[in-house]
Every structure is written in structure tokens, then in C-alpha cells.
Amino acid sequence: MKKIIFFIALVGITKANAQEWSQTGNAGTNPSVNFIGTTDLHSFVIRSNNASRIFVDSLGKVGIGTSAPTAHLHFNGGKFILNATSTGNSSLIKIKSLLEIQNGSITFAVFDAVNQRVGIGTTTPATPLDVNGTITAAGGNSANWNAAFGWGNHAAAGYVITENDPQIGAVATSYVPRWNGSALATGSIYDNITAVGIGTTSVGDCKFAVQQSSATIATSKFLNTTKGANISWIHFGNNGDWFIRSAANAGNVILQDQAAGTVCIGTTSPAAGFKLSVYGKIIAEEIRVKLAVNWPDFVFAEDYHLMPVEELKNHIALNNHLPGIPSAAEMEAQGGADLGEMQQKLLQKIEELTLYIIKQQEEINALSKKVDNR
Numbered sequence: 001m002k003k004i005i006f007f008i009a010l011v012g013i014t015k016a017n018a019q020e021w022s023q024t025g026n027a028g029t030n031p032s033v034n035f036i037g038t039t040d041l042h043s044f045v046i047r048s049n050n051a052s053r054i055f056v057d058s059l060g061k062v063g064i065g066t067s068a069p070t071a072h073l074h075f076n077g078g079k080f081i082l083n084a085t086s087t088g089n090s091s092l093i094k095i096k097s098l099l100e101i102q103n104g105s106i107t108f109a110v111f112d113a114v115n116q117r118v119g120i121g122t123t124t125p126a127t128p129l130d131v132n133g134t135i136t137a138a139g140g141n142s143a144n145w146n147a148a149f150g151w152g153n154h155a156a157a158g159y160v161i162t163e164n165d166p167q168i169g170a171v172a173t174s175y176v177p178r179w180n181g182s183a184l185a186t187g188s189i190y191d192n193i194t195a196v197g198i199g200t201t202s203v204g205d206c207k208f209a210v211q212q213s214s215a216t217i218a219t220s221k222f223l224n225t226t227k228g229a230n231i232s233w234i235h236f237g238n239n240g241d242w243f244i245r246s247a248a249n250a251g252n253v254i255l256q257d258q259a260a261g262t263v264c265i266g267t268t269s270p271a272a273g274f275k276l277s278v279y280g281k282i283i284a285e286e287i288r289v290k291l292a293v294n295w296p297d298f299v300f301a302e303d304y305h306l307m308p309v310e311e312l313k314n315h316i317a318l319n320n321h322l323p324g325i326p327s328a329a330e331m332e333a334q335g336g337a338d339l340g341e342m343q344q345k346l347l348q349k350i351e352e353l354t355l356y357i358i359k360q361q362e363e364i365n366a367l368s369k370k371v372d373n374r
Contacts, residue, residue, distance in 0.1 A: 043067070174201075271335075289340035296344055299351035306355050322349055 021036065037044045037056070045067075046054040055063040063069030065076035100123070101109040110119040119125030121132030178187035188199055195203035200211035212219040262270040266279035298304060307315075307323060321327045324345055331337055 287339075289343065296348035296351055299348055299355065306352060306359075309356065324348065 026034075038058075041058045043058065044056040045052050052067065053064070055067045055069060057063070057069060061069035061072055061074065063074045063076065065078055066074055097112075097114055099111040099113070100107045101111075107123050108121060110117075110123050110125060112119070112125060115125075117125040117128055117130065119130045119132075122130055172186045174190055174192050176187045176189040176191055177184040179185075190197040190201045190203070192201075192203065195207050195209070197203040197209045198211070199213075200209050202211075203209045210220055262275055262277065264270050264277045264279075267277055270277040299306075312323070315323050319327065326334070326337065
């Protein structure tokens, strides 16, 4: 009898010291000793309708729809919905470092909060928005697009656009659109992927073509503000004329092939050893030839040997050309004559002829004096 009374008293004391969780709420709890969970290595499971819904493993990983969570929060199947709680509040997900969205084992979106980048189709975004694939945008109107992307004036925005943009309307195929101040319209640049034309669609024989129908506006203009007016613009005429001019005719026009330093006019094959090759006639009001050889003033030196007239006569009779002057055969073999060198040789002969005339006049004067003295 004493044992029964002792057992009943022990049970009463135990119940008095035990903490029970009420289904209507609890007060005065201490989170260090009052909790719902396990104290061993087993997972903690929450059920509804006698089915396991939430699993918390021994490492603190929470699984919803899975009993083997592989992350701190692991969803398996079903939907995840984040709604605003009241008017003016917005749904919010805060990312401290990196968020990956996967389809099975394939990651198709990455949110890099550290570098403030979003990657779609890539796990290493290099820009604020890095898309590896094709972007398709449709619907809406000008106001929607401007408000959503902050484009405002498209001309100032500098973004690339296609015929599928809702602001374009009826734009000719293969033409680059332009902003006319209120909407997009067909521009003057034609691009068929393989070539570009400005003012023309005839680009089958080249990569870049420019056509101008105005008689007062240059076809193209090249400006170099750093080096002044040199080579300021190029104009292609209607009849195949090609003008290269400097601004206000004040600068220099320089033609040069960088590989060989040669210029060709009327031919594409420069003559070997020459800087300028012209196939055709040249007309000019004045030409100056700068010679590297001595000008033939040496003919008038006292020690200059002037060929005797009889010897000169024999040379002409034998060779049919003056001494020191190339023959017709030599000229043909050389392909012509050097203008500067030939001028030097001709002047030498003129100076020699002058000496012959002076000597002849001296002889005439001497003979006249003898006649007068008889």
C-alpha cells in the first residue's frame, strides 16, 4: 500500500514539473529549453493530413516536398508565390550574394548580387545584363517602352533596333531606321548583311557604296580636326572624276601607297624605280625638276676639253648622234628619257655650241684684221 501511494505521488510531481505545449498558445517559454524539435541526429518532420510536408534535417536544411534537402531551403515541385501584403507594399526577395535558377541540373538564370549582374543562359555574367541567346520583345506602345526602359528620344538613346519594334511602323526592309523627332522612319542607310549602301541599294559589286545626285554637295567628306585641313574631303564626280581636295585649298593633298610609296594615274602597274607613273599625256604651265647632279657650268671652266670640230664631225658621221646624247636605239631600250638628265645634257651641248661660236667669231675677227691690214 505504501508503494502504491509513493508511485502516485511521484507521477504527480513529474507532471507538475513537465512543460506541455498548448494548442491554443503558450506563455512564459524559454527558447533555450522550450522548443519543438529533436535533440538527436534525426530529422524533424511536420505533417498535414498525415502526410510529411516539411523536413528539417540535423544540419538545419529545410526541405519542402523533399526529405533530403540539399540547400538551406529546398523546394521540390509545386509553386513559390510571393504576393504583396497590402496596397503600396511590393513583393521582395533579398539576395546577399548569388541566386541561381535551375531546370533540373541546368542553370538558366543567375542573379549576382555582389557584382550587381544578371545572367540568362550564362553562369558568369560580364555586364549588368548578360544574355547568351536571343532576346524577343513584342507588344506595348511607344509610351510603354519609353517608360519601361527610359529610352525617351531614340536618337539620343543609341540602341540597336529591328523591324519588330512597335515604334517603327512601316519601315522598308533592310534599311536602318532613323528617329524623325516623334517616331521611327526609314533611314538612308541600306544594309543587306553582306554590304552597306548610303543613298543606293546597288551594292552587289562592293562592300560599301555611296550615291549622291546633287551637283553642289560632295559625295563624301573626311575631316581630321587633329591634323588640320590636310586631306579634308574626297568627291567622286558623275563621269568617273575623282577629286581629292583640302579645306579651302589651304592644306596638302598627299597620295601615297604605303607599301612602295608610289602613285599611279591611268594605270595600276607602277614603273619600277619610279614614284609617279602616268599612262597618258601631262600638261602643265610650269614644271620644276630638282637635279641631284651638277649643273653643266663646268663647260666654261678653263680646263674643260672641248672636242675639236673635225673630231665632232667624224663622231656624227659614224654614230648619227651628238657625243654624250643617247641614240634613238638607246632611248627606245631605256623606255624614254629622264627629263632632268636630258635637260642637263642639252644645256651642256648648248654651252659647247656657244664656245664653238665664240671661237669661230675669234677666228673670223682675226681673218678680218689680216684682210684690213693688206
